Amino acid sequence: MDNPVAVTRRTVLGSLAMATAGAMATTAGGDIASAADSGGKDVVQALKVLTVSEGKMLIARGIARMPLVQNALKKGMLIIAKGTTTTYIAKEILKADVPHGAFLIGRVYPEKGGERLKPCEAMDEIVLIDGQYRKDLSLDEALKKLKPGDVVLKGANALDYENKLAAGLIGVPSSSAGSSGKLIPATVGTKAHLIVPVSLEKQVGGNIVEIVKAMQTAATTLGDDLSMVLYTGIIFTEIEALATLAGVSALHVASGGIGGAEGAVRLLLRGSEQQVKNALEVIEGVQGEPPFVH
Helix, strand or coil: CCCHHHHHHHHHHHHHHHHHHHHHHHHHHHHHHCCCCCCHHHCEEEEEEECHHHHHHHHHHHHHHCHHHHHHHHCCEEEECCCHHHHHHHHHHHCCCCCCCCCCCCCCCCCCCCCCCCCCCCCCCEEEECCEECCCCCHHHHHHCCCCCCEEECCCCEEECCCCEEEEEEECCCCCCCCHHHHHHHHHHHCCEEEEECCHHHECCCCHHHHHHHHCCCCCCCCCCEEEEEECCEEECHHHHHHHHHCCEEEEEEECCCCCCCCCEEEEEEECHHHHHHHHHHHHCCCCCCCCCC
16 A cells, blocks of 8 residues: 555645646747747748857847847947857957957866867957947946947856846956946946847756855855856847847757757747748858857
């Protein structure tokens, strides 16, 4: 005869599993159903894989077409902070070559093995006013001029897509919290737009608020120590890029691969037939983008 406690436990776990599966199906179904306005029978779909570098290039092209960014380029200020994803964005907006490694602050390499970036001359944060690249303006000077409607682009190290939050790592000790310590308060204090271009490969396995709290907790650390800052800006991933560029709905359904697809994401695209075809054309335009270090 079964132990009553064991039976109860199985029943509770079974109910939780069914409830969770039902909730997930409802959420996914709701997101997917919003892909096209033309009704379920006219919705078509496609599955595509994007490598890390392809995803970042896609994000860059989407950011360049984003209405908030275009408005800031026409009349206002656009600040592009350093990072790997923002390197692609800088190339796209400036229509100029930005050497890989020139526009970075931190670098995350494999702890053993792996390739390294070649030395190159470092660039400062990019400031554009009314679409004009202002090399004469430092980041500190630009932030003093920041106002509502202006845009700051700042990448992230961690993504919590469900809650539309991101976070960035900062070195410890640091009384200034790096560039985040300048950019985040400035956007909050001026009500400028903080846009966080971040690829889905940065998705973390937990609530990012709790992760940030854990990273900010003082403890004896073996090896290098880091802290973390929460970003509450507008999250812009490959999903938002495809919505901007092709009008499709995209769902992140799987990750990973081999032969250069390590860290890749598989996306389910849905929309009208023309929207999905447009999305496939957009994706084809970034496919083959080489790794950041090559």
